[in-house]
Amino acid sequence: MPPYDTKTRILDGAEKLFAREGFHNTSLRAITSLAEANLASVNYHFGSKDALLQAVIERRLLPLNQIRETKIREVLARASEENTPPTADSLLCAFIEPTLEFSNSSPGAKDFISLVGRSLSDPDETVRNCFLTLVLPTFQLLFKGLCDALPQLSPTILLTRLQFIMGTMSHVMCMGTLSALNNPALPPPLDQNTLIQQLLKYALAGLEAPE
Amino acid sequence: MPPYDTKTRILDGAEKLFAREGFHNTSLRAITSLAEANLASVNYHFGSKDALLQAVIERRLLPLNQIRETKIREVLARASEENTPPTADSLLCAFIEPTLEFSNSSPGAKDFISLVGRSLSDPDETVRNCFLTLVLPTFQLLFKGLCDALPQLSPTILLTRLQFIMGTMSHVMCMGTLSALNNPALPPPLDQNTLIQQLLKYALAGLEAPE
DNA sequence: GTCTATACGATGATAGAC
DNA sequence: GTCTATCATCGTATAGAC
Numbered sequence: 094m095p096p097y098d099t100k101t102r103i104l105d106g107a108e109k110l111f112a113r114e115g116f117h118n119t120s121l122r123a124i125t126s127l128a129e130a131n132l133a134s135v136n137y138h139f140g141s142k143d144a145l146l147q148a149v150i151e152r153r154l155l156p157l158n159q160i161r162e163t164k165i166r167e168v169l170a171r172a173s174e175e176n177t178p179p180t181a182d183s184l185l186c187a188f189i190e191p192t193l194e195f196s197n198s199s200p201g202a203k204d205f206i207s208l209v210g211r212s213l214s215d216p217d218e219t220v221r222n223c224f225l226t227l228v229l230p231t232f233q234l235l236f237k238g239l240c241d242a243l244p245q246l247s248p249t250i251l252l253t254r255l256q257f258i259m260g261t262m263s264h265v266m267c268m269g270t271l272s273a274l275n276n277p278a279l280p281p282p283l284d285q286n287t288l289i290q291q292l293l294k295y296a297l298a299g300l301e302a303p304e
Numbered sequence: 305m306p307p308y309d310t311k312t313r314i315l316d317g318a319e320k321l322f323a324r325e326g327f328h329n330t331s332l333r334a335i336t337s338l339a340e341a342n343l344a345s346v347n348y349h350f351g352s353k354d355a356l357l358q359a360v361i362e363r364r365l366l367p368l369n370q371i372r373e374t375k376i377r378e379v380l381a382r383a384s385e386e387n388t389p390p391t392a393d394s395l396l397c398a399f400i401e402p403t404l405e406f407s408n409s410s411p412g413a414k415d416f417i418s419l420v421g422r423s424l425s426d427p428d429e430t431v432r433n434c435f436l437t438l439v440l441p442t443f444q445l446l447f448k449g450l451c452d453a454l455p456q457l458s459p460t461i462l463l464t465r466l467q468f469i470m471g472t473m474s475h476v477m478c479m480g481t482l483s484a485l486n487n488p489a490l491p492p493p494l495d496q497n498t499l500i501q502q503l504l505k506y507a508l509a510g511l512e513a514p515e
Numbered sequence: 516g517t518c519t520a521t522a523c524g525a526t527g528a529t530a531g532a533c
Numbered sequence: 534g535t536c537t538a539t540c541a542t543c544g545t546a547t548a549g550a551c
Contacts, residue, residue: 099517099518112427113427114427115328115426115427115428116427117326117328117329118328118427118428120542120543120544121543121544121545122542122543122544130518131517131518131519131520132519132520132544132545133518133519133520133521133545133546133547134517134518134519135544135545136544136545136546137516137517137518138517141544141545142544142545210425211425211426211427213475214421214422214425214474214475214478215326215422216323216324216325216326216327216329216422217326217329229487233487233489233490236490248491249491249492249494250502252490252491252493253493253494253499253502254502254506256475256479257472257475257476257502257503257506259475260471260472260473260474260475260476261468261471261472261475262471263425263471263475264424264425264467264468264470264471264472264474264475265468265471267425268467276440276444278444279444279447279463280459280460280463281460282463282464283460283464288464291461291464291465291468292468294513295465295468295510295511295513296510297513298509298510298512298513299506299507299509299510300506301509302505302506302508302509310534310535331525331526331527332526332527332528333525333526333527341535342535342536342537343527343528343536343537344528344529344535344536344537345534345535345536346527346528347527347528347529348534348535349534352527352528353527353528
C-alpha cells in the first residue's frame with residue numbers, strides 16, 4: 094500500500110474488508126497485513142476493533158449526513174419562502190439521492206455503503222448504536238419535515254413508515270456487493286441508478302398511502 | 305435443560321443465543337453449556353458452527369414456508385375458480401401474515417424470526433445462501449402470482465419491488481428484539497400486530513405504484 | 516509520539532479413547 | 534454417541550525500541 098500515514102491505511106483496509114467479509118469475519122491481522130502495518134498499531138491508533146469500526150463509519154457518514162441535511166434544509170427553506178408545505182417527494186429525494194452520488198464518488202465509498210446497510214441490522218448493539226447515533230439528527234430533521242408535508246398522517250404512522258423506508262434502503266445498500274437473487278427463472282436485476290429511482294418511487298408511494 | 309435429546313437441546317439453545325447475541329458473538333461453549341451438552345457434540349451432530357445455524361434455520365423455516373405456499377395456492381385457486389386475476393393484496397397477505405402468527409406461536413419462534421431477519425443481510429455468503437435457498441421456491445410462487453395480479457407492471461419492476469418488500473420485512477423482523485429508535489423526541493413504536501398491518505399497507509402501496 | 520515484538524486467555528475445530 | 538485433550542487462530546494488552 095502507498096505511503097500515506099498508517100492511520101489512514103488502516104481505515105482504508107478495514108473499510109474494504111469489513112464491507113466485503115463482514116465485521117466479525119475480518120481479523121485485525123488481515124487488516125494490518127493489507128495495510129502493511131503492525132498488529133498492535135490498530136490498538137494504538139483506535140483502541141479496539143469496535144472503535145476501529147466506529148472510526149471507519151464516522152469518517153464517511155458525517156460528511157454524507159451533512160450533505161443530506163443541507164439538501165433537506167434547502168427544501169424546507171424554499172417551501173417556507175413560498176409559504177407552502179414542503180413535498181414529501183422532495184424531502185425523501187434530499188435524503189436518498191446523496192447516497193447514490195456518494196456511492197459513485199470513490200471505490201471505497203461503495204464498500205462503505207454496503208457496510209452501513211448491514212450495520213443497521215447487526216446483532217451487536219455496539220455496531221448498531223454506532224450507526225444509529227450518527228444518523229439520528231438527520232433522521233429527526235427529515236421526520237419533522239415530513240410531518241409538515243403530510244399533515245393528514247399521524248406522527249406515529251409517519252415514523253413507522255420512515256422506519257420501513259430505512260429498512261428498504263439498508264437492504265438496497267447491502268445488495269451492492271451481494272450476488273443473491275441471480276436466478277435464471279427471474280428477470281435480471283436493474284443497474285444502480287434505475288434502482289435508486291425505483292426505490293424513491295416505491296418509498297414515496299408507501300409513505301403517502303392513506304391511513 | 306429438560307432431558308429431551310441432545311440434538312434438540314443444542315438446536316434450542318443455539319436458536320436463542322444466535323438470535324439474541326448474533327451468530328458470531330455466540331460461542332459453541334455458550335451453546336453447549338446452555339444445552340448441557342459437551343462441546344464436541346455440536347460437531348458430532350451438525351459438523352460445524354455454520355451447519356448448526358443452517359439446521360436452526362431449516363427446522364422452522366421449512367414449515368413456515370409450507371404454510372405460506374399453501375395460503376398463496378389457495379388465493380391462486382380461488383382466483384382461477386372465479387376466472388379473475390388474484391389481487392396483490394391477498395397474495396401479499398398470504399406471504400406476510402403467517403410470519404406474524406408463527407412469531408406468536410412459541411417463545412423460540414420469536415427469537416427465530418429476528419434471526420431470519422438478520423440472515424438476509426449477513427455479510428457471510430454461507431449464511432445468506434442458507435436462507436435464500438430456503439425461501440426461493442416460495443418467493444418464485446409469490447412472484448408469478450403477482451405478475452398475474454399486476455399485469456400493468458413489467459416483471460423486472462415487480463421483482464425489484466418484491467425485493468424492496470423483502471428488505472422492509474427483514475428490517476421489521478429484526479426490530480422485534482431491537483431497542484433501537486427509542487428516542488424521547490420521537491413518538492413511541494407500535495405494537496407488533498398493528499406494525500404488521502401497517503407493513504402490509506406500506507408494501508402494497510409501494511408495490512402498486514404506477515411505473 | 517509511533518511503532519514493534521511478544522505474550523495471554525478464549526475461540527472453533529478435530530482426533531482418538533471409551 | 535460421548536468425552537478429553539490438543540491445535541491454530543482470534544482480539545487484546547504491554548514493555549520497550551526508535
